Amino acid sequence: MPTVRDIARDAEVSIATVSRVLNNSAGVSADVRERVLQVINRLGYVAPVGRRHTHLIGFAFTGPATFFSPYDAAIQDGMADASQETDYDLVLLNLQRDKRSSESYTQLFLRKGVRGVILRTTTATRETCRRIAGEGFPSLVVGDRFDDPSINFIKGDSRDTTFQAAEHLIGIGHSRIAVAASDVEDSDHTDRLEGYRKALAHHGLQPNPRWTQRVPAQRLDGSQVMSRFMTDPQPPTAIVITDPLLSVGAVVQAHRMGVRIPEDVSLVGFDDSDLRGNVYPTMTAVCQDARQLGYEAFLAVAGMVSGTGPRTVHRHLRTWFEIHGTTGPPPVAPVRVLPNGERVAEQALPTR
Amino acid sequence: MPTVRDIARDAEVSIATVSRVLNNSAGVSADVRERVLQVINRLGYVAPVGRRHTHLIGFAFTGPATFFSPYDAAIQDGMADASQETDYDLVLLNLQRDKRSSESYTQLFLRKGVRGVILRTTTATRETCRRIAGEGFPSLVVGDRFDDPSINFIKGDSRDTTFQAAEHLIGIGHSRIAVAASDVEDSDHTDRLEGYRKALAHHGLQPNPRWTQRVPAQRLDGSQVMSRFMTDPQPPTAIVITDPLLSVGAVVQAHRMGVRIPEDVSLVGFDDSDLRGNVYPTMTAVCQDARQLGYEAFLAVAGMVSGTGPRTVHRHLRTWFEIHGTTGPPPVAPVRVLPNGERVAEQALPTR
DNA sequence: CTGAAAGCGCTTACAG
DNA sequence: CTGAAAGCGCTTACAG
Numbered sequence: 001m002p003t004v005r006d007i008a009r010d011a012e013v014s015i016a017t018v019s020r021v022l023n024n025s026a027g028v029s030a031d032v033r034e035r036v037l038q039v040i041n042r043l044g045y046v047a048p049v050g051r052r053h054t055h056l057i058g059f060a061f062t063g064p065a066t067f068f069s070p071y072d073a074a075i076q077d078g079m080a081d082a083s084q085e086t087d088y089d090l091v092l093l094n095l096q097r098d099k100r101s102s103e104s105y106t107q108l109f110l111r112k113g114v115r116g117v118i119l120r121t122t123t124a125t126r127e128t129c130r131r132i133a134g135e136g137f138p139s140l141v142v143g144d145r146f147d148d149p150s151i152n153f154i155k156g157d158s159r160d161t162t163f164q165a166a167e168h169l170i171g172i173g174h175s176r177i178a179v180a181a182s183d184v185e186d187s188d189h190t191d192r193l194e195g196y197r198k199a200l201a202h203h204g205l206q207p208n209p210r211w212t213q214r215v216p217a218q219r220l221d222g223s224q225v226m227s228r229f230m231t232d233p234q235p236p237t238a239i240v241i242t243d244p245l246l247s248v249g250a251v252v253q254a255h256r257m258g259v260r261i262p263e264d265v266s267l268v269g270f271d272d273s274d275l276r277g278n279v280y281p282t283m284t285a286v287c288q289d290a291r292q293l294g295y296e297a298f299l300a301v302a303g304m305v306s307g308t309g310p311r312t313v314h315r316h317l318r319t320w321f322e323i324h325g326t327t328g329p330p331p332v333a334p335v336r337v338l339p340n341g342e343r344v345a346e347q348a349l350p351t352r
Numbered sequence: 353m354p355t356v357r358d359i360a361r362d363a364e365v366s367i368a369t370v371s372r373v374l375n376n377s378a379g380v381s382a383d384v385r386e387r388v389l390q391v392i393n394r395l396g397y398v399a400p401v402g403r404r405h406t407h408l409i410g411f412a413f414t415g416p417a418t419f420f421s422p423y424d425a426a427i428q429d430g431m432a433d434a435s436q437e438t439d440y441d442l443v444l445l446n447l448q449r450d451k452r453s454s455e456s457y458t459q460l461f462l463r464k465g466v467r468g469v470i471l472r473t474t475t476a477t478r479e480t481c482r483r484i485a486g487e488g489f490p491s492l493v494v495g496d497r498f499d500d501p502s503i504n505f506i507k508g509d510s511r512d513t514t515f516q517a518a519e520h521l522i523g524i525g526h527s528r529i530a531v532a533a534s535d536v537e538d539s540d541h542t543d544r545l546e547g548y549r550k551a552l553a554h555h556g557l558q559p560n561p562r563w564t565q566r567v568p569a570q571r572l573d574g575s576q577v578m579s580r581f582m583t584d585p586q587p588p589t590a591i592v593i594t595d596p597l598l599s600v601g602a603v604v605q606a607h608r609m610g611v612r613i614p615e616d617v618s619l620v621g622f623d624d625s626d627l628r629g630n631v632y633p634t635m636t637a638v639c640q641d642a643r644q645l646g647y648e649a650f651l652a653v654a655g656m657v658s659g660t661g662p663r664t665v666h667r668h669l670r671t672w673f674e675i676h677g678t679t680g681p682p683p684v685a686p687v688r689v690l691p692n693g694e695r696v697a698e699q700a701l702p703t704r
Numbered sequence: 705c706t707g708a709a710a711g712c713g714c715t716t717a718c719a720g
Numbered sequence: 721c722t723g724a725a726a727g728c729g730c731t732t733a734c735a736g
Binding site for chain 1: 406408420422424425426428429432435436441442443444445446449464465571600603604607608625626627629630631632633634643
């Protein structure tokens with residue numbers, strides 16, 4: 001493990017200056033600071049606890065923290081599992097709270113005694129991931145994708161499986177296929193929408209613009225989605241939903257409205273934990289193992305910081321399509337719910 | 353913050369000996385070691401990261417780690433939230449992996465740079481909680497209760513609310529009320545069973561022993577519970593379930609069997625996150641806010657280690673009973689499902 | 705098994 | 721803004 005002396009020699013400064021950079025003390029010129037920080041990341045300086053080194057890997061929310069979603073809970077569970085197979089412990093960091101404006105991310109992480117970080121990002125904070133990777137600090141983004149090869153990531157790829165799901169619906173006779181996705185423009189939802197669109201195009205179906213909804217990814221929004229689609233004057237006979245909580249909300253709402261799944265409308269949901277079995281009927285869904293995502297992310301970062309694994313990680317985990325009870329052949333005529341709650345079979349309408 | 357010198361003076365040894373104890377080095381007599389460890393906990397020694405002190409609070413699983421259950425995910429979420437309001441970070445510890453047989457828990461925690469711990473326990477590991485508290489290290493158990501006043505804890509108290517739930521069922525006409533609980537003998541399930549039993553006794557109802565099931569707390573076991581109760585020759589007309597996943601599994605299974613809730617059987621579930629809205633109908637349930645449990649636990653430990661809060665914490669958080677769609681008046685005659693899947697109304701049978 | 709003392713890694717007044 | 725040097729907290733051979 002390098003000491004301040006090693007860093008000093010390499011950066012051609014005194015150990016005092018290295019210490020000042022480590023502590024983000026005032027009175028270091030910008031270029032010296034930059035040079036020292038680069039050497040720190042190149043040699044892999046590690047903050048000592050007493051005379052030992054820390055064995056901490058950070059899980060950093062670039063925005064507000066949440067473990068409440070099944071996705072985040074599962075990622076967390078996978079990370080905790082992986083941590084048991086290594087010498088490293090997982091510490092939760094919140095960059096919004098902790099980052100001082102004058103310090104670099106490397107300085108923040110060293111101050112926390114963290115040797116590597118797993119980054120949980122949102123569209124709003126992709127820039128943060130770029131900066132951290134740019135500083136050269138060992139890091140990996142979980143659940144998103146970057147074109148810049150210097151940014152490490154692990155994510156599930158659900159474009160082809162969503163294509164497959166939509167194609168399955170077409171195969172059993174559906175042509176009026178709606179889609180609902182989170183209103184967040186992340187790569188996951190973009191991929192899934194693309195899979196949906198490609199499948200329709202591939203089979204000569206033009207997606208009706210009324211049949212696409214982007215909403216916040218909460219259960220209640222899923223209920224709204226079902227409500228709006230089924231009360232539409234041109235109701236779909238099948239719905240693809242690209243988010244777990246939206247999917248659950250949609251199923252629950254169908255029950256409430258007296259809309260039968262799959263007799264009146266088919267539903268393909270998305271599940272990254274095991275929510276598909278919490279609803280009735282068990283949900284046909286594009287599935288991803290978010291637990292594994294967290295597990296692999298942790299092992300990858302542990303490998304980076306211990307030097308036993310690659311320093312570059314660009315991985316796509318497989319997703320899959322499971323057929324259960326929420327999909328079936330379309331009704332003879334599309335079913336629609338009137339404002340008074342009555343369920344009626346419409347005349348078959350053109351598919352757009 | 354005390355240094356090794358302060359500890360040495362107080363324990364009447366040299367700083368070398370203090371250091372040996374901190375590092376669990378061989379060659380320290382048992383009594384000296386003990387004396388030094390006590391002073392360490394009394395003065396509150398803190399491992400430094402470099403020349404700074406750590407600001408870590410540990411969340412320690414005394415057994416295998418899991419964040420996958422809605423309960424643990426919610427606790428975690430609450431802790432992460434609370435952490436943002438303090439200077440402390442949350443680190444996940446696994447005592448099974450980390451504890452060396454020769455070291456004390458205090459030594460383990462100092463080695464990890466942890467200043468206080470929140471303990472997640474099971475019946476099998478209550479002894480671990482006692483030992484940690486016995487050493488005097490700042491700690492608090494979340495989700496369980498201890499009679500020994502030296503052990504800090506925060507838990508929800510769901511005995512009275514379960515009593516209230518059972519009484520509600522009796523109030524709307526039920527006398528054939530079954531109960532299913534986790535097979536884990538923790539204080540939560542013991543309390544809830546007691547609440548159920550007291551309510552029945554209070555209204556002169558003798559609980560039929562066939563109407564009590566203890567099973568593992570997984571969704572599939574909840575399905576089994578529903579199955580067994582509804583195929584019993586003496587079926588209940590209402591079921592109280594004391595665990596969230598069991599509750600969800602039971603509702604799903606009722607759908608599968610064609611048993612109508614609440615027309616054929618009423619169900620009072622338990623929910624510590626927001627699962628009650630994931631099923632249809634929305635579940636009448638005894639509710640607890642596990643998020644708040646984690647939130648308060650973290651703030652309490654942060655208060656202990658920063659000296660701004662009490663060193664002794666014995667708190668019960670309130671739980672409450674919410675009436676939704678899974679409860680209603682009992683059927684005219686109890687409904688039973690025959691082996692062939694047929695649903696039949698039985699002759700009214702004696703309540704035991 | 706224990707302490708006095710040398711030493712290590714880092715930080716911080718002090719000097720320029 | 722930077723370095724030489726004193727100093728701090730801790731650890732570790734060494735001596736008994």
